[in-house]
Amino acid sequence: MNISKKTKIVCTIGPASDTYERCVELFNAGMNVMRINFSHGSYEEHLKKIEIAQRMYKENNMIVPIMLDTKGPEIRTHLFENGSAHFDTNQEVRITMKEVLGTNEKFSVTYSELFNDVEVGHHIKLDDGNLDMIVTKKDYDNNEIICKTLNHHTVKDRRGVNCPETEIHMAYISEKDFNDITWGTKHDVTFIAASFVRTKEDVLAIRKILLDNDRPDMRIISKIENPQALTNIDSIIEVSDGIMVARGDLGVEIPAEDVPVAQRNIIEKCRVAGKPVITATQMLDSMKTNPNPTRAEVSDVANAVLMTTDSVMLSAESASGEYPIESCSMQAKIANKIENYLPYSQLAQEAFETSNKNNNDAISNAIATTAILIGAKLIVCLTETDESISRLSKARPCCPIISVSNDMRLCKGDALKWGVYPIYIPYIPQLIEEMEVFALMKARQLGIPSGSPIILTGGSPTGSKNTNFIKIITVNEIKEVEL
Secondary structure (H helix, E strand, O other): OOOOOOOEEEEEOOOOOOOHHHHHHHHHHOOOEEEEEOOOOOHHHHHHHHHHHHHHHHHHOOOOOEEEEOOOOOEEEOOEHHHEEEEOOOOEEEEEOOOOOEOOOEEEEOOOOHHHHOOOOOEEEEOOOOEEEEEEEEEOOOOEEEEEEOOOEEEEOOOEEEOOOOOOOOOOOOHHHHHHHHHHHHOOOOEEEEOOOOOHHHHHHHHHHHHHOOOOOOEEEEEEOOHHHHHOHHHHHHHOOEEEEEHHHHHHHOOHHHHHHHHHHHHHHHHHHOOOEEEEOOOOHHHHOOOOOOHHHHHHHHHHHHOOOOEEEEOHHHHOOOOHHHHHHHHHHHHHHHHHHOOHHHHHHHHHHOOOOOHHHHHHHHHHHHHHHHOOOOEEEEOOOHHHHHHHHHOOOOOOEEEEEOOHHHHHHHOOOOOEEEEEOOOOOOOHHHHHHHHHHHHHHOOOOOOOEEEEEEOOOOOOOOOOEEEEEEOOOOOOOOO
8 A cells, every 4th residue: 555645546447447457557556536437338337347446455455435426417419410510600509409410500408498597698508618609599489599609619419518607407316317326325336426516405315315225324525517516515515525626517617717716715615624625627638648747737736736635536537548547646746746845734723723623623633733743654543433534634634644444434435535544454453552553563564664653543442432542652663463
């Protein structure tokens, strides 16, 4: 296990990476979570990816949780004649609510109620915003939206449709998403990445599916990709287990220059809430075809790390690109370098000031502060609850955190958190002396040099809901023991 970086990496698994050997390479390069995009592929294909992750743990003790990314309530074009249509600037186009084979004069979309939602003056954007149109009239007799194109572009079949100013009233949980999420509850899935979340009610609708299927442990990561979600961000964070800043669709729905500000604000809000946040989309986009990133892409990843995002993500770079391993390795190298420049003392103090300031928060702050003062190389936390690790991660300590638990589902949930590396053991040591032996043993296994200080923390007696002790110990040449 490589614990050198604290920022986690989510890798989308696709044709370029969907073998056992490739996934092991990705893990060794820095991958922490495997993302499966359920907009594409069959359940049989998805299951093969899950089985790869299971094999990675069985054969190599690699804990790699699965993230199921839903299709969400998206709107797309239907088919065009000859597979595409070219639109010129200032051209009149009709969007009909009845499915037709599209041309550059008239085409249809998958959401038949768009006519009722959109208003004159609203923008409708196709193909990741590459074609921008403005609504000039609504034809009530034919149930068609009349638009004027603002630029020229060729649109292919089934391209995405974005309506930035329009409040879409489409039902959030489609039949496909319901079936996909239910399937995930029956298999080894840890995270649901909920696409196109608009309100907290959307998140609670997914939560109900998880509870109905006896999977309260599954984590919901709400993807923020529209203005409505930005308006409701505080309530969405409150009911979610984490957030993804999905900059692709978000950058179509809001002005591109507003995306970095939204990203920074969301990361700050998530850190205050103590919930993991993923920065995603086009981070190393050029590495789909090039072995090296642009300097702008390096700066993009670096800035996300400086903002203390919990995780960065690779999409097409790792799923279908020519350099999946190199892309993951590059993100890891950037994170390793930039984390040396984080203001750890300030981050620890900010975490405490935005906490409940109870005993557990005070201990987390003390651990992060002590780690700086003594130059700790590792924090070992033996816990049976999620709260202790979340508080420690929020404090952004200067060294990695090893979370030790006898609950594999808890371990997998921890894998997305900043600085946290989970270790599963079937038996939690009962006495502090046993915990100390275990911590020293793990430190040696992880290559922590002899003579280095590490911090041991947890709840005593074992099973305590609270973190109630801190102990500084020095790595020595003890023998490994079986606990």
